[in-house]
Amino acid sequence: MTALGPFLFGAPWALAALIALPVIWWILRATPPAPKDVELPSMRILEGMEPKEETPARTPWWVWLIRTLAVTAAIVGLSQPVYAPGAKTESVEGSGPLLIVIDNGWPSAPRWSELVNAATATLDTGSRDMPVHLLLTAPQQLNSDPSERLSTADAAKRISSLRPQAWNTDRADAITRLDDSGLKPGRIFWASDGLENNGGRAFAADLSARAPLTVFAAPPHTPAAITKLNSETDSVSVTLRRLEARGEESAYVSALTLDGSALATSEATFPDGENEAAADFTIPAAALARIARFTVTGRQGAGTVWLWDSSDRSRRVGLVDAGAIAQPLLSDMHYVRKALEPFASITEGTVETLVAESPDAIILTDVGQILPEDEKRLADWVESGGALIRFAGPRLAAQGDDLLPVPLRRASRALGGALAWDEPQALAPFAETSPFDGLNVPPDVRITQQVLARPGPELSSHTWARLADGSPLVTADARGSGMIILFHITAGPDWANLAYSDLFPQMLRRCIAAGRGESVNAEEGAYSPKLVLDGYGRLQSPGPAAAPLKAADFATVEPSEAHPPGLYQGPGGTRALNAARKATPTLIQTWPPAARLLGDAEARAMRLAGPLLTFAAFLLALDLFIALLVAGHLPRIGRKTGTAAVVLLAATFLAPSPGANAQEYQYRLMQDGTYRRIATGPTIIPLPKGKAPQSDVDAALLMRFGYVKTPDVAINERARAGLFGLATTLYNRTSVEPEAPDELDLETSPLELYPLIYFAVPQGAAPLSEKAIARLNAYLRSGGALVIDTRDGDTPGSTEITRLESLLEGLDAPPLQPVPSGHVLTRSFYLLDGFPGRYADRQLWIEQAGSASAPRGDGVSGLFIGDADWISAWAIDDRGRDLYSVDGGADQREMARRFGVNLVMYILTGSYKDDQVHLPALLERLGEGDADGGAFGPGPRPPNNTRENDVPQFLPNGVPQ
Structure with a gap:
């Protein structure tokens, strides 16, 4: 290429055509020959009349200017100009091979597009035949060989196809590969992430010594990474790190589930002079257990994502029922139950029933002797991977069994006893090898009595927690795939006040997790990659190069192509490997004196050929339009029309853009896991163009149901008649008065105006279009109700799912479940035990209660x-006569209508009946019920399939209507 200041020309000889501009100017300004004067006698009657229009003797200057600009823009565009402020003014042809070095580790992801643009722009600074070589600093098995010669076109394509990796750079490995290639570059361009990690300054010095070096540094925006996480029972703290400690800055961190649903957002503030800040989340432990990852809002990259493994997920814990207790609030099990409730699902029962359910952990409190059959069940369960957590007490101090981690002395140590302390003992700090490592020991926790372990050579390796005097407080022993854990104190306040502290539930949580091998530094077992992060921080399936990782290597392994950051599945659940764990990114402060640094503007390049040729074509089209207008081939523009056109153009170009007004912004989570900035300030919703159809106006003013229009006309008519019958039933029996139903086109109809949409699926129906699926998704997220009826009830078995999967592919449907017994849908208006239609004994599927993707909070x-x-x-029909037969006759038709009423009531009123059904019992307890029982007394329950609202209704003050 030929350089002219900041401009480069790929075909500079095309500019020679600019010499022809004076010739073109002379042609455009040429005067046509003067007309000959011929005297005609008849023309004398026109003597003295002035012509209304005069033909100019020369081409108007503005027409000449338009044509000259069009020709000039076309000539310059054909010369393939490139605006490259970073290009040298002198020609670089013949300067030798160009080596482009690109940092493609996780720190480059936030500004990856800038690095790619800078690397592509440097290709424009040389000739087309210039040899190009590529060197990537993030190690890969199939990394490009620096000695491979590329043309500028091939190099541009390869650079554009590159993506950042989820692991860090290894610049020493890059230098080794460069040395092995034997390449002697003529000049080097380094698209750098600007970080000192892995010898950034030494790498720059090495490159500068090989050839003239040009550097474009694009360090990540702050914060650069999430480096660590600390968790408690109902809180978690995420540590962020920035590159420079100047000024005060803020960032937001979102807590997400595995499927990308946001549970909470917290702000982290960097004080002036500090490189680290913490984002604290204080949310219920049950919700905390659903969190799978934390991500910095608006910052893409694997370094700004922290994956959280399964060690803090919700657990299923079984409590062995010790029988009835006269004072349950004073029992040890009460304190255990209260400590577990925030983060565990608790089941109480006998050893036999609990082992059959196979929970994550089973807890025993002060049981000295276990029945032989129960001991055998517990031993087998522990061997298969269970966690048995036991608490000592008087019974265990007097006698024991084999389900203990260490041998015990048959006596307890207490104040005033033979093995007495002078004063209650405090807890010693937890050792680094203990699963309790990282927990804060409250200074006010005191132990007054404990069961002592027999001294032995293996006692130290089995001890997880100690008292201040060194005696064991918590011991554990692995049995097969499981674990037996013993607290040498009672679970209640009899021997210690540990149950009153916040440390107690945290220790229980870690014990339950350690029982599954998720918090113990096990040296055995391998974990296979389940989900991994790409360079942009998005979860995806592992590639073919991802390999299993030993459990013992998690603490020391550095993420790489063989072990990318992600979630690894193994015998102890899931383990997380994070890209920026314990990272300390810092900027490169000094560069080699000979290196040439490019700023953001200098690193950009803009190809001007396309815009110039487009501008030339526009000017030629404008010239053609003017010529046709002058020649009279276009209608004349009147004064009113011209004024309106001018006003319209002025409004178009002078109107402020939507972003011109001051607005506040927030970030919204997209389906791919990324965030997009959206305005939250006041917005104006434009009215739809044209007149809205009357059906839309009616649907907005009066409630009515809709049914999906299908290619089957008979099905459509049946759906219309069915919803008309349902509306009639509601009108006659309830206060809901729907109008006649509407036929809906999923691609055009305003679905949000209809509280219920019925989709009768015809046989052989084609899959819905992407637009229809997108509008249905929006309808469901906004609170709409969609009823899908396959009408296959005449075939035995459950609902045919295969046909629905192909028909509704892409529908954002939540997890489904059959309607459980006692669901509010069975009593929203009538008391029902089934949901019959034309066919009886068929299942109805609804959303799972409490699912992450549930669209409504209730x-x-x-x-x-x-x-x-x-x-x-x-x-x-219109006269109220039934149109189709029903298998079960009139009784089944009545039950189907009652189900329809219940369905509409459930959709319109929600789950308030869950509370209303308890109203009689509450009133009776308050003494406001009927003295003799009445309708709400202890008499018989209303029979099944009766109208629940037939019983007397109460006013807000409890007086029956």
């Missing part, structure tokens, strides 16, 4: 799937 399902053909049972 747990009301927005999706209903079945095959009972309800519309045929509801359908009536």
Whole structure:
């Protein structure tokens, strides 16, 4: 290329055509020959008349300017100009091979596009035949060989196809590969992440010694990475690190589930002079257990994502029932239960029932002797991977069994006894090898009595916690795949006040996790990659190069192509490997004196050929339009029309852009795990163009149901008649008064105006379009209710799912479950024990209660799937006559209509009936019920399938209506 200041020309000889501009100017300004004067006698009658229009003797200057600019723009565009402020003014042809070095580790992800643009721009500073070589600093098995010669076109394509990796750079490895290649570059361009990690200054000095070096440094925006995490029972703290400690800065961290749902957001503030800041999350432990990752809002990259393994997930814990206790609030099990409730699912029962359910842990409090059959069950369960947690007490101090981690002395140590302390003992700090490492020991915790372990050579290796005098407080022993853990004190306050502290639930949580091998530094076992991070911080399936990782290596291994950051599945659950764990990124402060540093503007390059040729084509089109207008081939523009056009153009170009007004912004989570900035300030929703259809206006003013229009006309008519029958039933029996149903086109109709949409699926239906699926997803997220009826109830078995999967592919459906017994849908208006339609004894599927993707906070399902053909049972004609037969006759049709009423009531009123059904018992307890029982007394419950609202209704003050 030929350089002219900051401009480079790929075809400079095309500029020679600019010499022709004076010739073109002379042609455009040429005067046409003067007309000959011929005297005609008849023309004398026109003598003295002035012509209304005069032909100019020369081409108007503005027409000449338009044509000259068009020709000039076309000539310059054909010369392939490139605006490259970073290019040298002199020609670089013949300067030797160009080596492009790119840092493609995780620190480069936030500004990856800038690095790629800078590397591509430097290709424009040489000739087309210039040899190009590529060197990437993030090690890979199939990394490009620096000795491979590329053309500028091939190099541009390869650079554009590159993506940042999820592991860090290894510049020493890059130098080794460069030395092995034997390449002698003529000049070097380094697209650097600007970080000192892995010898950044030494790497720059080495490159500068080989050839003239040009550097474009694009360090990540602050904060640069999430480096560590600390968790407690109901809180977690995420540590962020920035590059420079100047000024005060803020960043936001979001806590996400594995599927990308945001549970909480916290702000981290960097004080002036500090490189680290913490984002603290204080949320219920049950919600905390659902968190799978933390990510810095608006910052892409594997370094700004912290994966959280399964060690703090919700646990299933079994408590062995010790029988009835006269004072349950004073029992040891009460304190254990209260400590577990925030983060565990608790089940109480006998050893036999608990072992059959196989929970994560089983807890025993002061049991001295276990029945032989129960001991055998517990031993087998522990061998298969269970965690048995036991607490000592008077019974265990007097006698024991074999399900203990260490041998015990048959006596307890207490104040005033033979093995007495002078004063209650405090807890010693936890050792680094203990699963309790990292927990803060409260200074006010005191132990007054304990069961002592027999001294032995292996006692130290089995001890997880000690008292201040060195005696064991918590011991553990691995049995097969499981673990037996013993607290040498009672779970209640009899021997210690540990149960009153915040440390107690945290120790229990770690014990339960360690029982599954998730918090113990096990030296055995391997973990296979389950989900890994790409360079942008998005979870994806592991590639073919990802290999299993030994459990013992998690603490020391550095992420690489063989072991990328991600979640690893193994015998103890999931383990997380994070890209920026314990990282301390710092900037390169000094560069080699001979290196040439490019700023952000200098590193950019803009190809001007396309814009110039487009501008030339626009000017030629404008010239053609003017010529046609002058020649009279276009309609004349009147004064009013011209004024309106001018006003319209002025409004178009002078109107402020949507972002011109001051607005506040927030970041919204996208489906791919990234965040997009959206305005949260006041916005104006434009009215739809044209007049809205009357059906849309009616649907907005009066409630009505909708049914999906299908290619099957008969199905559409059946759906219309069915919803008409349901609306009639509601009108006659309830206060809900729907209008006639509407036929809906999923791609065009305003779905949000309809509280219920019924989709009767025809046989052989084609899959829904992407637009229809997207609009259905938006409808469900906004609180709509979609009923899908496959009408396959005449075939035995459950609902046919295969056809629905192909038909509704892409629908963002939450996890489903059959309607459980006692669900509010069975009593929202009538008391029902089934959901029949034309066919009886069919299952109805709804959303799982409490699922992460549930669209409503009250747990009301927005999706209903079945095959009972309800519309045929509801359908009536305009005179109220039933249109289709029902298998079970009139009784089943009545039950189907009652289900329809319950369905609509459930959709419209939510789950308030869950509370209303308890109202009679509450009133009775308050003494406001009927003295003799009445309708709400201890008399018989209303029979099944009766109308629940037939019982007397109470006013807010409890007086029956």
